[in-house]
Amino acid sequence: MKKWQWALVSLVGVGMIVSQYLDFIASPPEAQMGNVVRIMYFHVASAVVAFTAFGVTALFGIIFLIRKKWLWDQIARGSAEIGLVYTTFVLISGSIWGDAVWNTWWTWDPTLTTTLILWFLYLAYPLLRASITDRERAAKVASVFGFIAVIDVPLIHQSVTWWRGIHPNVITAQGFNMPPSMVVALLFSFVVFLGLYAVLLWINTQLVRDRDTLNDLREQARSVLAKYDERIGS
């Protein structure tokens, strides 16, 4: 690792610690929810990371389709995996929060429904990739799928919103007026989480690239061995 990379990682690490302080100590409990509100800092920031990650996947997928450079595809792939993990975090932390505040683990609120659909879509993404042996074809197919999924998300969200708008909705998320210290904690957690995302993306892209290189080497080794076998056999 280069010096600036160490610097970035340490910066994010320190930021994480500061963020914990802001989330758990410096910010006040909420009037109605009490300390439960502290889930928000993790939950909302994870959601920001998840949506960013999928946006990055779609963007770099399209760049790959146009420019045909492997690095763009590797970034898209690395980002999709992180996005899936963070969407899972969002759903789990949201459920815990929902149970504490709304007294139910799950409700068909538009945002929840959209997130769940998104989770399913990005569960399909790595499966699609892994189940296609031709690497170039897998990359193209996944790029197209990632792009379509992101295009479809606004339509999904809008339709789910109208759907719930027509039916009676027992539980709604109330907007809350936040004191400044909470806003600071929330915004800070956004920044730190996005920093963490950048670090993870960079590491994961390298990992993905190493995996590709390893596969290439394996292919080469296999063909060399096959030639060797032929010579021994003859």
Next chain:
Amino acid sequence: MRFLRTLFAMVGKDLRIEWRTRQLFISSLSFALLLVFLMGLVLETGAALASFSEAGLLWLLIMMAGLFSLNRQDDKERYEGAIYGAYLAPVDRSVVFYARVISHLLFVLVMEVILVPLYSAVLGGAAQVSWAGFVLVLLLGTIGFVAVGAMLTSLSLTSSLREILMPLMLFPLAVPLLLGTVEVTSATLTGGNGAVIWWAVIAAYDVLFLVLPGLLYDFIAEV
């Protein structure tokens, strides 16, 4: 002109193959009929369903049967790399996509002609149906579903997990369409015509998935 000629030739090819064997049609239809029977069994026939549930089940049924036949049809094209032969046609490759949409659309529509009356006989409770709206939503909904399905079939063509991936990709992507068609169908079953907003969702979805794959098809059709 050449685009259209190739398109008709490919649709004709699909229909001819299907007409000679009738394999796909019979197997998908029997699967759908089995589903109707099972739904009737577990939902206790005789008790009328609420119009929303009736519409919802009908659309799930159509989509399941449609998915089943999409997967099968796809097998036919994978067999001995037949799809690569189609790509050799000297026209824009999106013709393969549109041909698949048209032939599959015809296929599912014919299936619906048999399926819908049977479904309403077993599970239907609707007394006053506004037919024009019902038929139109059936048509538009099927177009959207077939379009997104045909697109995903091409994506997962060489995937070894195709059977499980197809529903995993298709149903989440089709959520707007499903909600729209179920809302409108449910309204038409009680004599209404459905809210404009839902017609707009269905129309937007149809346009999106008829145009977008046409533009992106070149990327996935490259061998």
